[in-house]
Structures are given as C-alpha cells and as structure tokens.
Amino acid sequence: MSGNSVPGQGGAPQRTSEALPPRSKLAITASRVTAAISRRAGKGSGSVIGGKLALRLAPDLLAQLSVGLQVVLISGTNGKTTTTRLVAEAMRAAGPVVSNALGANMPAGITSALAGAGNEARYGVIEVDEKYLAGVARDSDPVAIALLNLSRDQLDRAAETRMLAEKWREGLSGRDAIVVANADDPLIVWAASSSKDVLWVAAGQTWQEDSWSCPQCGGVMQRPGDDWFCSQCDFRRPSPTWSLAGDRMVDPDGRVWPLHLQLPGRANRANAVTAAAIASLFGVPVEAALERMKHVTAVAGRYDVVDYMGRKLRLLLAKNPAGWVETFSLIDPPPTPVILSVNALDADGKDTSWIWDVDFTQLAGRPLFVLGQRRLDLAVRLEVAGLQFQVFETLAQAVAASPPGQIEVIANYTAFQQLRKTIKEAAQA
Amino acid sequence: MIGESRLRLVWIYPDLLSTYGDQGNALIVERRALMRGIEVERVDVRSDQPVPTSGDIYLIGGGEDRPQRLAAERLRRDPGLATAVGAGAALLAVCAGYQIIGNEFIDDLDQSEAGLGLLDVRSGRGAPGKRCVGEVLAEVDPALGLPVLSGFENHQGVTHVGPGAKPLARVTHGNGNGTGDGTEGAYAGRVIGTYMHGPVMSRNPALADLLLTWATGVPLTPLGDHWHEQLRSERLRTVRAAASN
Numbered sequence: 001m002s003g004n005s006v007p008g009q010g011g012a013p014q015r016t017s018e019a020l021p022p023r024s025k026l027a028i029t030a031s032r033v034t035a036a037i038s039r040r041a042g043k044g045s046g047s048v049i050g051g052k053l054a055l056r057l058a059p060d061l062l063a064q065l066s067v068g069l070q071v072v073l074i075s076g077t078n079g080k081t082t083t084t085r086l087v088a089e090a091m092r093a094a095g096p097v098v099s100n101a102l103g104a105n106m107p108a109g110i111t112s113a114l115a116g117a118g119n120e121a122r123y124g125v126i127e128v129d130e131k132y133l134a135g136v137a138r139d140s141d142p143v144a145i146a147l148l149n150l151s152r153d154q155l156d157r158a159a160e161t162r163m164l165a166e167k168w169r170e171g172l173s174g175r176d177a178i179v180v181a182n183a184d185d186p187l188i189v190w191a192a193s194s195s196k197d198v199l200w201v202a203a204g205q206t207w208q209e210d211s212w213s214c215p216q217c218g219g220v221m222q223r224p225g226d227d228w229f230c231s232q233c234d235f236r237r238p239s240p241t242w243s244l245a246g247d248r249m250v251d252p253d254g255r256v257w258p259l260h261l262q263l264p265g266r267a268n269r270a271n272a273v274t275a276a277a278i279a280s281l282f283g284v285p286v287e288a289a290l291e292r293m294k295h296v297t298a299v300a301g302r303y304d305v306v307d308y309m310g311r312k313l314r315l316l317l318a319k320n321p322a323g324w325v326e327t328f329s330l331i332d333p334p335p336t337p338v339i340l341s342v343n344a345l346d347a348d349g350k351d352t353s354w355i356w357d358v359d360f361t362q363l364a365g366r367p368l369f370v371l372g373q374r375r376l377d378l379a380v381r382l383e384v385a386g387l388q389f390q391v392f393e394t395l396a397q398a399v400a401a402s403p404p405g406q407i408e409v410i411a412n413y414t415a416f417q418q419l420r421k422t423i424k425e426a427a428q429a
Numbered sequence: 430m431i432g433e434s435r436l437r438l439v440w441i442y443p444d445l446l447s448t449y450g451d452q453g454n455a456l457i458v459e460r461r462a463l464m465r466g467i468e469v470e471r472v473d474v475r476s477d478q479p480v481p482t483s484g485d486i487y488l489i490g491g492g493e494d495r496p497q498r499l500a501a502e503r504l505r506r507d508p509g510l511a512t513a514v515g516a517g518a519a520l521l522a523v524c525a526g527y528q529i530i531g532n533e534f535i536d537d538l539d540q541s542e543a544g545l546g547l548l549d550v551r552s553g554r555g556a557p558g559k560r561c562v563g564e565v566l567a568e569v570d571p572a573l574g575l576p577v578l579s580g581f582e583n584h585q586g587v588t589h590v591g592p593g594a595k596p597l598a599r600v601t602h603g604n605g606n607g608t609g610d611g612t613e614g615a616y617a618g619r620v621i622g623t624y625m626h627g628p629v630m631s632r633n634p635a636l637a638d639l640l641l642t643w644a645t646g647v648p649l650t651p652l653g654d655h656w657h658e659q660l661r662s663e664r665l666r667t668v669r670a671a672a673s674n
Binding site for chain 2: 155156157160161162209212213218220351352353354356357376377379380381383384385386
C-alpha cells in the first residue's frame, strides 16, 4: 500500500467568507436568520431549515463553503455521530475544526454547520447520511472519507443495504480522497473497492447477517475466526493497517495502545481506532488523539447518565439490529434492570419486524421493562424469547417498578428523544 | 426423522432470505409447538447446504433482490423442498420467498426467472416508484378458518394467482398481491405464500397453529396468547382508525 498522505498539508488557502460570491453570502445570512427564528419558535436548532433555505438560494453553496477547508466525511449505518465527535476532538490537536456535531447529517444540515463556521476553521469533520454520501463527496471534495459499516436499517424507507454499498462504490470511484474503511465488513470492503487509496481499519463486525453472500459474485462467505473470504471468488478480507484488538489499538508501526475511553463498549473502541487513523492522516500523533478522545463522555445525549426520580439512568440509543446487539454487549451485567423503548414513527421506520432479528435472550436474568409506542410488538418478542418482563405506559411507572441501582435505558430514535424530553422536563419541574 | 413425536421445522436460507425479521416465524412456530408438548428439531439450512426432505414444516423468508435471485438459483438445483412438499409437508413462504415458490418472477436484472413451481402464481414487477409499503389488513379465505390477518408489506411485486391456487386473503387495507384486485397471498394444499411480514406470525399466531395442525394432524390445545392478542387488537384498531381518517 502506498503511504497515505494528505496533499497540501499546511498549505491550504486561507478560508474566508469574503471570497464567497454575493449570492452565497446572502444565502448564508438568510439561513442564519431562518435558523434563529426556528430556534426562537422552539423548533430545535433550526440548522436543517436554515440549510434548506441556503441551498435553495445557492445550490453550490456546499462546494463553496468547502473551499479552503480540509474536509473529512464520516458515514455508515451505526456510529456516525460518535465517530464524527471523536474525529473532531482528535483533529483539534491540528487546528480549528468545524463539525455538524449534533447529527444533522443531510446536505441541508451539513451546509448549515459549515456556514456557521468561523473564518479560522481549517478542518471540516462532517457526518453524512448514507444515502447522501456520494453527492456530498462530490460537492465537498474531501481529503478523507471514513466508511464505518453497513447493515439493515429502516428498510421501509431506506435503500436496500446492498444497493447502498453498490451506490457508494460507484459514487466514490475516481475520487482522490483517502478512504478509511472497515476491513471486517464485507459490504464496506466492496464499497471501498473502487477507491484508489484505502486505509484499512480492523474495526470488527458483530452483526454479520447482511453479508453472508459475496457482493462481488454471490458466493457464500466463509468466516473462520476474524477472517472472511468468498468461497467462490477472490474477494476477501484485506490486511488492515490499524486494528482494534480487544481493549487495545494497534497502529501501523505495530505499537499497541490501551484505549481508555469514557464512552462504553466495543463499538466505541472501534470508532476511536477509526478516528485515530483519520487524525494521523493530518499529522496528529496517536498520543494526542487518544488523550483528546478520552474526554468525550456523551454524544448528543447518547451514553449520558442522568438523574431521574432519584435514580441514575444511562441513556443508550440503538436504532437497528446491529446497534442493539452492540448495545447489549456494553450494558452492566444482571441484575441491573433494563428499560426498553421502541417507536415506529417516520424517523424510526414504520416496520418493527427488525426486533425479531435481535437476540433478546442476552437480557435474561434481569428485570425488564417495556415502553414506547410499539411496546406490544416488543412484549410479543420478549415473550417468544421466553423472558419475564413488565409493560408500562410511562417512564415514571417503569422507574418506580425498578429495583434500586442504576438503570440501563435502551431506545430507538424517536423513543430516545421522547425519553430525553421527559427527563429534561422532570428536571425543570 | 429422529423420533416420530418430534416435529422437524426447516428454515430455508436464513443467510439470503431473512431480511424482514423472518426468524420470528421460526421462533413462533417452535415456541407454540413446545408449549403443546411437541418436541421440535429446528434446522436452519444455509444456501450452500442441501434442503432436507424429511421436514414437517418449511419456512422461506423475504430478501433483497440479488439474494432472491441467488436463492432461486440454488433452490432450483435442489429437489429437497419439492420432495418434501410432494410428500405433504407444510410450507409458508413470505415476500421474496413467495415469489420464488411460484412459477415465475422478475429478478434484479429485470429478467424472468423460473420459480420452483410449488404454488400456481406468477410475479411481475410494479412500475418503478410504486412500491407497496405499509400496514396490511386482510380477510382470509373462509375455508381456512383464520381470523383477519395483520401484517406489514414492503415489495414491488405484482403477483397473479393461477387456477391451481386460491388467494389467501382479500385486503381491506394495503395492497397485497399488487394486482389491484384486492387479493393477498395465495395457497394450495399445505403451501401458503404471502407478502405479509411483521413477521406475520407475531400478529397472527393462528397461522402458526394452522401449519402445526397440518403437520401434526391433531387439534391443538388453545394457548393464553395475552400479548399476541393485545398486539393484534392494537394493530387492527390503529390501522382501521388511520384508514377512516
């Protein structure tokens, strides 16, 4: 593999909004005003509505805002927001960073984040929704693109998982960016296979149910230990340059680093390895990257430990089978109680079939409480898994029924937002 | 068969056709048998393994377009399922699996593929952008004695039921076979095809019991089914309310 290096290190043109065409400046001003109005009206951060307006006024705004920034894009089904945060923290060792830290990851939200950056920003660390990666990569001319993982997620409204891998492969073909890709996920390896310069990271893959057939020829995948290869063609796991090995990270020089993160779980250790690999492309030493990542505790409310009704609740977001499986592996052991909440609103996907892909028997031996708009789907699922559980309508009821000690709360997207709101309102009351 | 009292439940190709929680149907059949004291041997058949001929109940799930084509290619070369069905085994096929067990379907390359010919249906593809996605309610053919079915569909198929099969149900909500005539699924003998997942048995445990009755040949003792019934009534109520708005 050729040494991955970033062109133009230190020589990037000074970024200044003075250089933008008048129409773009107007678009940015309009978007800031709209966002401020939206915030005042209590409708979230306003970044998406502001960004939408700006893109309508100046469709090439994203490209213009990227000029003078060294851009890193981060995409995948799970871990995007956390990895973006870790990369942003690590890259601050090299210079000022602008990032869409709150997870507004479609073109409007990204545009809004970049428009809000000061002139001093040197790096843009951008989370991108999977469906928009090819387009954002075209517009923002990134130096590096991180591909984390691909698995089934909201199939009633999203593209098929394999189709997504194929679109990435076509969209990234011929780009100059260094692709930092997970060598343990066959769909990611396929997506990265059209790129000229790939830095492989052994970031692991706990959920394997979407990659049993070879994306190249359709053959059945063989998976002995950590390795994988197609039984019918030459498609196989590439040799990684960076690796997660248990609790430690191995860098390209073979040096082994303990990962002392405050963020819990295997998946976050994998995210940290990817983040260290990206930061190193920009000259950030491993020590500095790890030191900075160590201070990240919660990301957009995820992993936050909050007080509620005199109890400690740890809030965990899990949106799809791969996410639930990773989450089960990081929670405190029994008898710590677990509250589960599942909704099926637009942002969650309206089909709850995926809960049958999750192995809930891993939750045996502890009190389980079920909430959410689709609590009855979850109740049937847990009953068929042979588990004991109680169903409640409100968080307060579930917490009141929980035995003493910390409680793990696992919820999918809108259920998570609703629980945060409930807890915040209780704290203010 | 290992013992005469043991029910063999065969789940075909979870590596290719298990995209919509299809494992759920296997888990539900298994559990409902065990609760009646029927021992179950579950066999998950990966797509590079032969389909056993001695199963009592076979399940095939849904999948993405390319895995569907791969599954059909491999099943066409494997006589196991046809042998078992010919000998009276029960079969439930969902979505992509439903298309595969028919006479013909259109694959991801827009080409016509031969199905397994186990159910007299033919599947084409609806217009691009006209995917059938959402909740389904359907009244089952009275001959089967099942209550209204509730499920979730997500497909682009248009499936015509031939003279050798009957529609499984008629939709009161949703699209079903996508032909515009209100039919959903098809059945003939002990072979059932449907577009409904959810998975279908989580909301319709009576369907699992129908397969178990066919396989065991004896009436089943009723089960409590508190949560299944709660879920069913919530789904029926919610979907009907949304439809009347």
